[in-house]
Amino acid sequence: MKKSLVALAALAAAGIASAQSSVTLYGVADVWLGSTKTETLQGGVLTGVRQTVQGSGGYNGSRFGLRGTEDLGGGLKANFVLEQGFNIDTGAQASAGLQFNRQAFLGLAGGFGEVRFGRQYTAYDTLRAATNNSFDSSFATTGTVWGKGVADYGNRRDNQITYISPDFSGFSGAITYALGENKTATSSATDTTAFHVKYAAGPLLVGAAYQQEEVSNTVDRTYTLLAGSYDFGVAKLTAGYNRAKLDMGGKDNEYQLGVDFPVASNARIAVGYVHAKYKLANGASNGKGNGYTITGYYDLSKRTRLYAGLNNYSVKNAAGVKTEKGNLYAVGVRHSF
Amino acid sequence: MKKSLVALAALAAAGIASAQSSVTLYGVADVWLGSTKTETLQGGVLTGVRQTVQGSGGYNGSRFGLRGTEDLGGGLKANFVLEQGFNIDTGAQASAGLQFNRQAFLGLAGGFGEVRFGRQYTAYDTLRAATNNSFDSSFATTGTVWGKGVADYGNRRDNQITYISPDFSGFSGAITYALGENKTATSSATDTTAFHVKYAAGPLLVGAAYQQEEVSNTVDRTYTLLAGSYDFGVAKLTAGYNRAKLDMGGKDNEYQLGVDFPVASNARIAVGYVHAKYKLANGASNGKGNGYTITGYYDLSKRTRLYAGLNNYSVKNAAGVKTEKGNLYAVGVRHSF
């Protein structure tokens, strides 16, 4: 009977669709082999040991996750993401003891944009990751060099409320507010607030972002970012300026620049440069840092990428003496599922 | 060749069916925003700080799980559940370091009922959860108020053997026995034993449950519950009486009452009241506690629920002096997948 076959097919299709709409299991397995050496000043001498290592997440952090979307009708959707990072070289959690350390949120999306609740990336991080040099891979020295003065920002926060605006002819933005939940009788909770605005159209992306982290009730760390990218086709440029400030501590001016270009339809090479001037709150120099990266990839398929890269960075103090340097070279494979 | 296409289709269909029957990935993402304050006696004064918080599991604990059923033929089935709780506000495990903290069991089911082995809910908990006020949500003050005298029961046990009877015209029951596995040369293992019997038919559920927790070889905690519910359609009543006893410690009489009613086809409101009289083993008063809850939900779909609620509770000592009080109000979203 054709009828019952059609009915069965309809049922099967519904069943599969429902299963698919309710939860998707996905992830990344990214492993590399390389050599790394970090030297710090010990007794006036730069000292360190070269280590041959297998590492995880050279291009993208190894992870697995559950995500789903439900259409609630009337343009409204419920979305969730539960995402766990892990180190494929050891099998360990990326953040010891933290189940879904990368992301854990539930959101409602509609014509108004999207509101999300849970552990999430800050709005500052969203822009910074999108405009980082060297494909935002771990070969980029941005976090390392920028963090040697005022401590670098936190990219994720617990107890965060996120609002992501719709796209208005290329313009969009996001605001995030993370509750400290640690108010006492004498001090208020140490919250983290962030936002970004950006314009994205065709080859152009340009934006500004800000993040304020309350270290205590009287001390804040703030980060102000201006960054963008332009894809000329023959090459894509990325650039960013960041101002990191610690109340009564420091005022750092930080820069990064990158260019990446295709060498085949499935292969690109990127070069990146990162610079920072660390200053005390009174404006006196506290030293400077530089970092360089060359990296490239070759895609075996949409899901499997071979990559290689090398970087080095160094930090000098106010007197111009090198106090730290490091380098890394590695080859790896990234597989998405 | 049509033949090979048909064969492929058959194979594919079999593959999907087998994959589906063997394991299902499911879960709950439940997040809320609210304000909470708990005050305890400090230097003779009730002291506490109001905290604005984002929380997990207002209506149902956030979780993900794997479950499956295999038909072994002859009416026999193998079942398993592996269920992990997590806090969506932080991404952390609900019980630090415990993979499947909610449930982890393998069972065999047939005409005789079902036998399960692993970490599971006790038989006492099964009835208590089914008859709790305020939709057994975390707005209910039952566990809080009842636990201020004799410590409240443990709802799950490691190393448990569970027997669940079939339904005999509405009558059914369950027995659970959890091995202590801590026998020494001078003391036996501290096991936990529980059972319930219940009658469920149409709008009526009524039952009795008992749990004995061996604290040590000479000291037990026991819990005796009489509870039920009746759905009049226009409203559903729930009620429960519990007797919590600690050898040489206390004998508490505990009550809870709830009513919930539909305000639309996809929305209900519930009101709950919880009371406890804490008594010493010799019968002398040790104080009393009260709790109140109002909560309601609105279902955006079968899988996504908006909810709101508030509660408060207070505890007085034998002299009638308030020694602790707390309240919470919150709005949230619960999404099942």
Added chain:
Amino acid sequence: MKKSLVALAALAAAGIASAQSSVTLYGVADVWLGSTKTETLQGGVLTGVRQTVQGSGGYNGSRFGLRGTEDLGGGLKANFVLEQGFNIDTGAQASAGLQFNRQAFLGLAGGFGEVRFGRQYTAYDTLRAATNNSFDSSFATTGTVWGKGVADYGNRRDNQITYISPDFSGFSGAITYALGENKTATSSATDTTAFHVKYAAGPLLVGAAYQQEEVSNTVDRTYTLLAGSYDFGVAKLTAGYNRAKLDMGGKDNEYQLGVDFPVASNARIAVGYVHAKYKLANGASNGKGNGYTITGYYDLSKRTRLYAGLNNYSVKNAAGVKTEKGNLYAVGVRHSF
């Protein structure tokens, strides 16, 4: 419009195929009930307490995992496995705090064999597991008895590179090298190296394996295994000889023997014997150990197995005095999904 329907069906089919090829969720739930007693010398007397226990992994370690294979074309494939062990009796991770403690690797396979990177079994372990008595279940006393002199080998390693050869007319092999990643200014990294070669054809499997674990820069533990099995149909024999050596510590000669035979088309029984002579580095006796196992299984289906087993072992010192003994009897169920 029929056209769009066909297009939709094609899309749906592609989606399912891609989803299936990209990741498979699988696992084992294995629980047992039993009684166990281990006695060790305390004040000259063998002392211990019999314990009634529920345990996990009697036949195979309880686990869940994600695995996938992508065909990259040209005979090349990308494979990954992420596998987490857990104890079904408590819900806890098999290795506290270690996400994918069993396996976490990404590999590339082709005509040349397969190369894998991550946390993996050593090549020595692969042969030893394949030739162990008593179905390599936890009833086998091999690990217990062999480990009472020189500590037994580690079966998995972090940061491992594995090469598995193709099959050459029955001959194959594997090499594994695990980076220590702990080099200092004065000592090199403590790596682990292992390999095996084997011949497998029809009923015959025979092989040799070697593992070297660097305990420190001057002290190694090495394991040399000769082992095999032959399936006569009416019964299958397994046998193994192992030499465990600790530099300046001990030189143990270790043996294991097993026979298992069908008692029905879905049931087998196995008997195992394990022996070890522990010797000091100078060749003087340091005692000996013996272990016996009887176990059997009955398959309810391809995925669900009932099993039972008992074992006992004892260790004597150089003077022939029993210093330790233990036994276990248990019944269990293993369910694969």
